[in-house]
Amino acid sequence: MTEEFHRIRRLPPYVFAEVNKAKAQARARGEDIIDLGMGNPDTPTPPHIVQKLVETVADPRAHRYSVSRGIPGLRRALAGYYERRFNVKLDPETEVIATLGSKEGLANLASAITSPGDTILVPNPSYPIHQFGFIIAGASVRSIPATPDDEMLEALDRAVRHSVPKPTALIVNFPSNPTAYLADLDFYRKLVAFARKHEIWILSDLAYAEIYFGDNVPPSILEVPGAKDIAVEFTSLSKTYSMAGWRMGFAAGNPKLISALTRIKSYLDYGAFTPIQVAAVAALSGPQDCVAEIRDIYRKRRDVLIQGLHAAGWDVPSPEGSMFAWAPIPQRFRELGSVGFSKLLLKEAGVAVAPGLGFGEHGEGFVRIGLVENTQRLRQACRSIRHFMTEHGGTTSTTQQAAPLSGKQPAHS
Incomplete structure (x- = not known):
């Protein structure tokens, strides 16, 4: 009776659990966390x-x-x-x-x-x-x-x-x-x-x-x-x-x-x-103008996020679709892995992202950033990330460290 059920044994530990736990603990301490980790739309239903x-x-x-x-x-x-x-x-x-x-x-x-x-x-x-x-x-x-x-x-x-x-x-x-x-x-x-x-x-x-x-x-x-x-x-x-x-x-x-x-x-x-x-x-x-309006909201958020991250020294490819940016981890943080980097970013910048490992082993080396906060909060997140990058050795570009979205995936170890 001590063994796990067969189907449960085939499911690995939930990769996002560590980051979610750290996020909950930070909020319990009264910290302001900008949560870009979950693809949870924040705009009202029409x-x-x-x-x-x-x-x-x-x-x-x-x-x-x-x-x-x-x-x-x-x-x-x-x-x-x-x-x-x-x-x-x-x-x-x-x-x-x-x-x-x-x-x-x-x-x-x-x-x-x-x-x-x-x-x-x-x-x-x-x-x-x-x-x-x-x-x-x-x-x-x-x-x-x-x-x-x-x-x-x-x-x-x-x-x-x-x-x-x-x-x-x-x-x-x-x-x-x-x-x-x-x-x-x-x-x-x-x-x-x-x-x-x-x-x-x-x-x-x-x-x-x-x-x-x-x-x-x-x-x-x-x-x-x-x-x-x-x-x-x-x-x-x-x-x-x-x-x-x-x-x-x-x-x-x-x-x-x-x-x-x-x-x-x-x-x-x-x-x-x-x-x-x-x-x-x-x-x-019914009327479909709301679809275009929601799409335009995400487009404006994408532009604010990508421009802000580039200004912080984090060259993240600009997505052409979806409500996410797929961001290569800056080189100086690569050894932390996507879970370790996500936890550090949460701790020191107050920004939650989703570790790429949660989407498969070939997601390691990336984090997913959701366009799920308004532009003011996204600008705030980018300022915090810029301070975080500076504290950890400057704002060196990551352009040469990851393939663009339109190209092939980088090799995985």
Whole structure:
């Protein structure tokens, strides 16, 4: 009775726990901590969405069990979004399902389609659920490069030739958390062709589809002809409409995968609270100027953060999408590792960031910085970091110490 349960043994200690503990202790002492560690949107949910929730909550009938796969109006609303945004037609009955956030959907689909010992291909670094959803389900995970380029495609080819058993599924996430990489439609075409040839499922995480800052508008993998033969895509209202705590997401695409997720969810939940689903319809089908406004807020924050860090001597690449900057640890702090550096930055600068190791071993040497405070607080954070850098030997540039986001990842020891 003293041994850990089998599935728990496969989960490593939570990398973020040390930093979170130190953050809680500092706040208990009354210290002002600027928390840029968690991707938790701080902007308010648009008023018309909140109003629809309040209106629906007042209806006593809305407090009964809901529908696990999502109310019909919600599934139609998501299909409408895909047609407007990506020119992709979806059948709301067979190609769409609502989830309790994209994280829940990914984990439950992993459970639905995975047999013990299956080989799953996951970018490294990546959002933890991409890897651990399948590990919990009993699969073996093979890491591939996180960059949407030939390096990833070559690694996929090697994985198919040398993995036993042959890989059954591949995870992709662009705009990426944590790296902020963006993929274009040409890359997706190559990916879909590869997956169809080798009969590999693709699970695409598109949670940051609407958080982009330049002319490179993130596409959907479902835009590629034939993608629905092998791909399903997860989207979320969390970032697009600042609805993270509402836990409202979706899966769309291949009917067989949607059916598998529908079946397993029917045993596990009764769907999101009906008023939340109705409010999600208002979000997807209502005025969309709020999406552009939220995107502009993150763009301004990105510019303030990156300029401030550069002034402090920390040359962090400017992300083209997502709500994160993927920051190489300055050379003189590299020996601390990402956890040690994050704890030191918290202690001496009062700024919390997420250690890159928490996103996979190839995340070591980086920290993730969230655009989750207003511009005044970000400027304050940058001033504190500049003082911190000066106290530790000046503000030497880090430009030569890390590859830019558009290039290849630096080698890992």
